[in-house]
Amino acid sequence: MDNQIVDLYLKDAATKHDWQAFLESLGINNFAEREVDQIDFTIGIYQAGELVATGSVAGNVLKYIGVCNKGVTSGARFNTIVSELVNRMFAKGVYHLFVFTKLKYSESFQHIGFSELTHSDEAAFLETGSPDVHDFLADVPTVSDQAHKKVAGIVMNANPFTLGHRYLVEQAATENDLVYVFVVNTDLSLFSTAEREQLVRAGTSDLSNVIVVNGGDYMVSYATFPAYFLPSKDQAITYQTTLDARIFRDVIAPALHVTTRYLGTEPTSRTTSQYNQVLNQELPPRVAVKVVDRQVAALSDQPVITATEVRQFIKNGSLQDLKAYVPDTTAQFIQNHLVTLQTRIQKGMNIDGN
Amino acid sequence: MEIKETAVAGTLESSDIQIMISKAADGIQIDLQSDVEKQFGDQIRSVITTTLNEMGVTAAKVKAVDKGALDCVIKARAIAAVQRASQTTDQPAWEVL
Missing domain, CATH: 3.40.50.620 (HUPs)
Known part of the structure; x- marks a missing residue:
């Protein structure tokens, strides 16, 4: 199963423990129940039994994306994870997705087709797909x-x-x-x-x-x-x-x-x-x-x-x-x-x- | 061929291109994002436009995120996206290939 995308079932305590430990090691610390409960599905990549990348979707928002780049081309796993999340959502007919992320990661998302709507000192908010904000504004009567x-x-x-x-x-x-x-x-x-x-x-x-x-x-x-x-x-x-x-x-x-x-x-x-x-x-x-x-x-x-x-x-x-x-x-x-x-x-x- | 719904083909991985096609009133507008935009942007746009024209698509909004795809990949992804968007996946457009 090395380097293959697998579904992670967070209802399973051991899986959830690994998942949370991995994200915590990357500096993501909010695991409040009402946040985690919103998640619709989670995917991950394992290498040699270790979780090395993960991402989740809640509604039309990508969440809890974490990637370890050790030993691989920087960004490759990130692209794989986001690609899979985006494609699964598209397959469900959800063509408009959002992500909230730390400001420093905004560029990584822009690199794969997201456009930044706005950012504050610490966070950025991006969207991808269609209809986007320009379509929304074009439909407003003037x-x-x-x-x-x-x-x-x-x-x-x-x-x-x-x-x-x-x-x-x-x-x-x-x-x-x-x-x-x-x-x-x-x-x-x-x-x-x-x-x-x-x-x-x-x-x-x-x-x-x-x-x-x-x-x-x-x-x-x-x-x-x-x-x-x-x-x-x-x-x-x-x-x-x-x-x-x-x-x-x-x-x-x-x-x-x-x-x-x-x-x-x-x-x-x-x-x-x-x-x-x-x-x-x-x-x-x-x-x-x-x-x-x-x-x-x-x-x-x-x-x-x-x-x-x-x-x-x-x-x-x-x-x-x-x-x-x-x-x-x-x-x-x-x-x-x-x-x-x-x-x-x-x-x-x-x-x-x- | 008429674009009936939004559809997508391809991934964001290296050597691939993700093409999303949605409805438009008229004309083909392409929003392309690529690291090699400067070198190959016009070529990528032209492959997409030609493929769409060959399939008889005259109005579409295309959003493409390129990760260094070759022309044959761009063409394949464009065909798949159009067939999905026009709900004609059961009648493959062999002649375009």
Whole structure:
């Protein structure tokens, strides 16, 4: 089996032990269960009974790639491993892949067809395949003479679209010629991506200068910012949000001439408030950041509108309370689909996160 | 031949080339990455374009990552990618070979 690619089954304790020891010897140290659990498959190369190269895939992200170059042409094993991972994903019909890596390895990936989206001081984020970020941007609707217009962007999960979101969009719409609302693409929320997008569209349809777009893999996606969806350490959040913010600043904003990003204040979510803090550090001066205070709700004892609260109302079936929090379009949708939504919650959908 | 879906052929190993073909509105655009781009870039592009033309492909987006492949390899990988992308792997295009 020397120098052949083999599947590694991490469920097997001995295999996992070897695999982890090998990666640790190369300086990879994060083996938290929720990281390792995400892995879909792992491959490796053995030589004389020793693991000398390995790589894994989780979703559409390559992970845990480690290679020992002792005794072989530098880069040969790396190319073999990445080639095999990429080809297996292509065979499954997944043609668009990402990798997060230490900055020093960015070049190795670029050498085999990956292109760097952005990097921070320690990490780089690259993609390969199709459709890539240029295809994504080419599909975003634009208006004539956009380069000379005042354009703003908002990224929201809108799970579901509330009056708080509406207020934020309205503010941006009155202060700009054009507003892009990017809806988070990752489908891990109570309301599905299609439902969230539909409710944002319905709730902003009277604002003629608002364009609602799916944020794809590039804005708060499971690939770029897993901490938004999984409880994570502060360090991981800062690391991921820095890359997310830089993609927006360096790739998205220049292509669409976005000069201001609007944010809502986040008094209740730790992850989101940390994200906002990083956006404030990273985006200016190239993209201005405008923080809009949360609108005071109609109810005197409820100071802020949050989608988290709305999801609680759905769980308890309190449709009357909900009306003060969401636009009619969202309220109507919830009323029509209450049973479906409640079933999702009963089946274990987490509603306390984002 | 019409490109119906994204497909790929080849690997990233030495002496090979990985060719990915996807749909395009019109024309053949080639995005080539190669260490010998300076010396052989035009030759590699021309082999890919000629092969695609011979197969009757007029519109495609091609992404190629070359690791020093010879012309015959480039041609073989291009044919395989086109056949996969046009869902015609059951009817091999012998005449192109």
